[in-house]
Amino acid sequence: MSELSRRNVLKGLAAGVTVVGWSSLDRSWVAAGARDLAGVAVLPPLDGTVETTPEVLAGFAGDFGRLVTGTPTVVLRPGSVQDIVKMVRYARRHRLRIAMNGQSGTAGEFESHSNYGQASAPGGIAIDARGLSTIHAIDATVADVDAGVTWAQLTDAAAVTGRTPPMLTDFLHLSIGGTLSVGGTGGTMQRAGAQVDNVTELQVVTGEGELVTCSPWRHPVLFNAVLAGAGQCAIIVRATVELVPAATHALVFNLFYDDLDTYIADQLVVVGDGRFHYQEGQIVRRPDDSGWRYMMEVAYYYTPPAAPDQVALLAGLSDDRPAAVVTNPTYAEWAHRVDPAAAALKDAGFWDQPHPWLSLFVPASRTAEFIGSVVSQLTPADLGAGLATFFPIKTAKLTRPLLVVPRSESVAFQLSLLRFPFPGHPDIPGMLTQNRAFHDQAVALGGKRYVIGAVPDVTTRDWRRHYGALWPLFKAAKEHYDPDGVLTPGQGIFT
Ligand SMILES: Cc1cc2nc3c(=O)[nH]c(=O)nc-3n(C[C@H](O)[C@H](O)[C@H](O)COP(=O)(O)OP(=O)(O)OC[C@H]3O[C@@H](n4cnc5c(N)ncnc54)[C@H](O)[C@@H]3O)c2cc1C
Numbered sequence: 001m002s003e004l005s006r007r008n009v010l011k012g013l014a015a016g017v018t019v020v021g022w023s024s025l026d027r028s029w030v031a032a033g034a035r036d037l038a039g040v041a042v043l044p045p046l047d048g049t050v051e052t053t054p055e056v057l058a059g060f061a062g063d064f065g066r067l068v069t070g071t072p073t074v075v076l077r078p079g080s081v082q083d084i085v086k087m088v089r090y091a092r093r094h095r096l097r098i099a100m101n102g103q104s105g106t107a108g109e110f111e112s113h114s115n116y117g118q119a120s121a122p123g124g125i126a127i128d129a130r131g132l133s134t135i136h137a138i139d140a141t142v143a144d145v146d147a148g149v150t151w152a153q154l155t156d157a158a159a160v161t162g163r164t165p166p167m168l169t170d171f172l173h174l175s176i177g178g179t180l181s182v183g184g185t186g187g188t189m190q191r192a193g194a195q196v197d198n199v200t201e202l203q204v205v206t207g208e209g210e211l212v213t214c215s216p217w218r219h220p221v222l223f224n225a226v227l228a229g230a231g232q233c234a235i236i237v238r239a240t241v242e243l244v245p246a247a248t249h250a251l252v253f254n255l256f257y258d259d260l261d262t263y264i265a266d267q268l269v270v271v272g273d274g275r276f277h278y279q280e281g282q283i284v285r286r287p288d289d290s291g292w293r294y295m296m297e298v299a300y301y302y303t304p305p306a307a308p309d310q311v312a313l314l315a316g317l318s319d320d321r322p323a324a325v326v327t328n329p330t331y332a333e334w335a336h337r338v339d340p341a342a343a344a345l346k347d348a349g350f351w352d353q354p355h356p357w358l359s360l361f362v363p364a365s366r367t368a369e370f371i372g373s374v375v376s377q378l379t380p381a382d383l384g385a386g387l388a389t390f391f392p393i394k395t396a397k398l399t400r401p402l403l404v405v406p407r408s409e410s411v412a413f414q415l416s417l418l419r420f421p422f423p424g425h426p427d428i429p430g431m432l433t434q435n436r437a438f439h440d441q442a443v444a445l446g447g448k449r450y451v452i453g454a455v456p457d458v459t460t461r462d463w464r465r466h467y468g469a470l471w472p473l474f475k476a477a478k479e480h481y482d483p484d485g486v487l488t489p490g491q492g493i494f495t
Contacts, residue, residue: 019043019050019074022094029074041094044086047079048131060101060126063112063119066354067428067454070120070490078131081203081211081237087125088235089209091486097124099488100235102178104129104150106342113174115357116454118182118230120490129175132237138163142200143243147177147236151195154241155335164246164331166192170280170389171338177236182451183228183403185359185393185414187278187299190271193397196227198242204234207482211237225477228403230451231488232474233481247301250278250334251308254325255296255317258286260375263294264368264413266317270298271392271411275313277301283375283388292375294390301331350385350420356431357418358438359450361404364392364411366445371415374438378417382431386420401470404448414450415442432456451491463493 019029021042029052030040043050051057052074061071076087091098099121103110110130112119120126129148135157136144143154143165151165152172158164169179169186180202184195192198201215204226212234214223225233257263263281270279278299286293300308314324329337345351362370371390378388392411406412417438419431432454439455442448448466449455464471478485478494485494 019052022090022096024094041090044090046076046083046086048077048083049079051075051077057126059103059111060128061120063114063117064355065115065117065357065454066352067115067356067432068117068120070117070122072121072124072126074124075126075128076131077128081132081205083131084127084205084235084237085209085211087127088205088207088486091125092207092209092484095484096486097121097489098127098486099124099231099490100127100129100147100177100181102129102175103148104173104175104178106173106339109346113171113178114490115355115452116456117490118452119178119488122489124486124489127235129177132177136238138243141243143241144238145176145241146238147175147180149176150174151176151179152336156332158243159246159332162246163243164335165195165241166198166244167195168335169195171342172336173342176239176241180227180236180239181229181231183400185450187280187297187391189393189397190279191274191277191397193399194228194403195241196400196403197398199227199239200242201240202226202236203238204236206234207484207487221477222481224401225474225481227400228451229474229477230402230491230493232478232491232493233487235487247277247331248303250299250301250329250331251310251313252278252297252299252327252329252334253314254327255298255314256284256322256325257294257296257318258321260294260368260371262318262320263296264364264371267296267392267413268364268411269316270296271394275300279391280389281391283371283378283390285380289380292378296391299334345385345420348385349423353384353421353423353425354428355386355419355421356428356435356454357416358435358453358455359414359416360439360442360447361393361406361412361414361450362442362445362447363406363409364413365409366447367413370442370445370447371413373441374415377434381422381425382434383417383419384421384425386418389414389416389418402467402474404466404468404470406446406448408446412447416450416453458492460495 021040025039101112101119132146132148134146276298281296
């Protein structure tokens, strides 16, 4: 060991680091205090820590899906962006896989919100996104945030200045770096696009360990390869996220439909004229539990004394349905609307179960056929205490190429089976098989998957088909920015 390395070891020990480096000989980490450091590649001095205790590793082995396990051998809790630069370079030198883990959630309960090991780094290095959790600045039009900040933290901080991100996920306790790496979809997409469409600049660490600032004007190829790029080309460490003025209230309508065609027709009217700020919907049970029906959920944002005209907002929609259920939360209550349900699911033991989620985009013209088939097969137990969201999006609003949706039509529908199976449900494998079947059926109809969720047995052929004409470009970007293929193995895209 060189004198420099020896000094680094001592510095690391002083900072409480329990691991001194990686032994290429026996491919394992060497703990502080080991006598024989021959062949050990000493870790660079870090501002944060690396940890290897079984308890810490366990927190990064699984994810919200609770379906697959991929235990890392070390967890980096970065104390700075430079820590990530150093560890990616270190990983590259020693052919170790490395992935950022969102570790988002609510007080005391942090995890990756992926479903199928997308954030895992089996045998490699997991990075705890919470190490980068600073909101650096908020002004009238943008926020400058670290990747580990959650949308909840940003939404609450921006509210103080009367601002909000224009597109919020339904559940806010997700990391900004995590959703920007997959897309970030929700109810205001038909106006604002996805979260990846509302970012003006990123600071990233590429797979070569280079810290690069990219935007639509600076390194645009990298910018577009990172947004919704599933962590393949770079790790997002900091983002400039757009903000817009926030209304103080939401007028929310729940409209129920027994008939699928009428539901789709009304959804298309609303997405066409954009009369609401928020537009989602669900497949729900009929009140007598005799089958499925549909619920459009739309919201108009406003600030009193302005008062929305309820009659005008519903004009032209079918009246062959029960009276709308109308609520009037504050914008903050609305933005955090999922929190009480999430708390109840945790209390009732549903959070700790496997979650075979699925999310698909289907061209509008094939949606009735596809959803008709889905509801003919779906049982209440298939969703458990979960839900099935189902609503239209304007494909032209989704401008980032790697958020792949059916672009042959101006409107697509997103179907998400957000399954919370009853504790002890015996047939989780059956749900995964069903996911694969629904996925294949959607793809045959020109549909695409959202790269979250649990789709089993995905092959390179599936990914090629998914990305279509983008595949060679994405592959070239991967080879350019991550030439040793160290980043984010859990996505399984370039295996
Ligand atoms: C309760 C719940 C609600 C959800 N609601 C929505 C929703 O409304 N809309 C929606 O779009 N999705 C939603 N999701 C789905 C989706 O799984 C998450 O958006 C996504 O996984 C982000 O979660 P995370 O921050 O924990 O990141 P992770 O799940 O840990 O990461 C997602 C992927 O990105 C990579 N990654 C993470 N951070 C970075 C980074 N900084 N740089 C590069 N790569 C990175 C990871 O390695 C992984 O491959 C929800 C998931 C759950 C469990």
